[in-house]
Amino acid sequence: MSGDELKSAAEVFAQELRGKIEREQGGVATFFNNFLLRTIRELNQLDPTLVWKESARRIGGAEGDHLRRRLTVLRGHLAARARGRFVAYHERLPVIPEAAPWGSDIDQAALAMSQGTTDCLQWRGMPLFKTAFDMSIYPMLIWEQKPRTVIEIGSGSGASALWLADLLAMSGIDGDVYSLDIQPPDVEHPRVTFLAGDCRHIEMAFPAKSITNWPHPWLVIEDAHVNVGGVLDYFHTRLQPNDYLIVEDSLQKRKKISGFVGKHDGLYEVDTRYTDFFGRNATCAFDSIFVRR
Ligand SMILES: C[S@@+](CC[C@H](N)C(=O)[O-])C[C@H]1O[C@@H](n2cnc3c(N)ncnc32)[C@H](O)[C@@H]1O
Structure with missing residues (x-):
C-alpha cells in the first residue's frame, strides 16, 4: 500500500x-x-x-x-x-521485505536473546526452551482455544510440559498433557504423562487406539526436530477442525512444513494473531502456528 x-x-x-x-x-x-x-x-x-x-x-x-x-x-x-487473521501458509511471504528481511520483525540477535542470555528461561526452576515471546503467546492461545489434550513431541527438561499443564489449570481447563521424549525427564505432575519413545516411530509412541479417545480440541507441538514430516503426517489424520498444530524452531523446517501444508490445501491456516502478536514472526514458530480447518 x-x-x-x-x-x-x-x-x-x-x-x-x-x-x-x-x-x-x-x-x-x-x-x-x-x-x-x-x-x-x-x-x-x-x-x-x-x-x-x-x-x-x-x-x-x-x-x-x-x-x-x-x-x-x-x-x-x-x-x-x-x-486478516488466518492466512494460507504460501501467502506468508514478507509483507514488506525491507521491514522483515529474514521473515521476522525481530532481528536475529534479539530473537536469540529472547530465550535468555545469562541463563535460559526457567519454569519451576527447570530450563524451559521457549522465547520470551512464546511464553506470552501460549497462555493467550490456551485461554482462547481451551485444549483438552496437549501433545508435545520433545520434552527437554520437562519444564515445558509442566508449564503447559499449569497453564491449563490456571485457565480452568480440564485437560491433560502428553509429552514424548527419547529420554524422558524424571519429573512428575498430576496432569502430565511423560512418554518414552522415538518420534521416528511416531505410530508406536502414540498408538492410534490409545489416542483416538483423547478429547479435542488438541494442541499438538512438534519440538523434537526429528522426522518432522512423518510426525505431521501422522497427526494430520487425527486432527479435527479447530485443533492447533505448532511447529517450533521452524526456520530450518520450512521445506518440510511447506510440503506438508501443500498436501492438504486449505486445511491448515497460519493464525497470525499469535505468530505476529509482537511483530511479524516474533516467535520461534515462524509461520507455523496452525489451526486445522
Ligand atoms: C528442543 S528440546 C525440547 C524442548 C522442550 N519442548 C521445551 O520447550 O523446553 C528437544 C527434545 O527432543 C528430544 N528428541 C530428540 N530426538 C528425539 C526422537 N527421535 N524422539 C523423541 N524425542 C527426541 C530430545 O531428547 C530433547 O529433549
Whole structure:
C-alpha cells in the first residue's frame, strides 16, 4: 500500500484504533497504539502534495531514518490487518521485505536473546526452551482455544510440559498433557504423562487406539526436530477442525512444513494473531502456528 491509498487507509485505521482504545481498553493506549497514532499524526503534518515515502526520504539525519522506519512499521501493520487473521501458509511471504528481511520483525540477535542470555528461561526452576515471546503467546492461545489434550513431541527438561499443564489449570481447563521424549525427564505432575519413545516411530509412541479417545480440541507441538514430516503426517489424520498444530524452531523446517501444508490445501491456516502478536514472526514458530480447518 502506498500513496493516497496509504494515507486514507491510515486515517480510517487511526479512527478505528482510537475507538478501540476507548471501548475495549478502557481508555488506555499501548506503547504500540501510541507509536502508530503519533506516526500518522506526524506524517499528516508533512507536505500534503507529496506521498509519505517521498516526504520521509527528504528528511535527513537520524530524524529521517527514524521516520522512515516508523513508516515501514505502519505500512506493514496496515498490510497485515488487510490480510486478516488466518492466512494460507504460501501467502506468508514478507509483507514488506525491507521491514522483515529474514521473515521476522525481530532481528536475529534479539530473537536469540529472547530465550535468555545469562541463563535460559526457567519454569519451576527447570530450563524451559521457549522465547520470551512464546511464553506470552501460549497462555493467550490456551485461554482462547481451551485444549483438552496437549501433545508435545520433545520434552527437554520437562519444564515445558509442566508449564503447559499449569497453564491449563490456571485457565480452568480440564485437560491433560502428553509429552514424548527419547529420554524422558524424571519429573512428575498430576496432569502430565511423560512418554518414552522415538518420534521416528511416531505410530508406536502414540498408538492410534490409545489416542483416538483423547478429547479435542488438541494442541499438538512438534519440538523434537526429528522426522518432522512423518510426525505431521501422522497427526494430520487425527486432527479435527479447530485443533492447533505448532511447529517450533521452524526456520530450518520450512521445506518440510511447506510440503506438508501443500498436501492438504486449505486445511491448515497460519493464525497470525499469535505468530505476529509482537511483530511479524516474533516467535520461534515462524509461520507455523496452525489451526486445522
Ligand atoms: C528442543 S528440546 C525440547 C524442548 C522442550 N519442548 C521445551 O520447550 O523446553 C528437544 C527434545 O527432543 C528430544 N528428541 C530428540 N530426538 C528425539 C526422537 N527421535 N524422539 C523423541 N524425542 C527426541 C530430545 O531428547 C530433547 O529433549
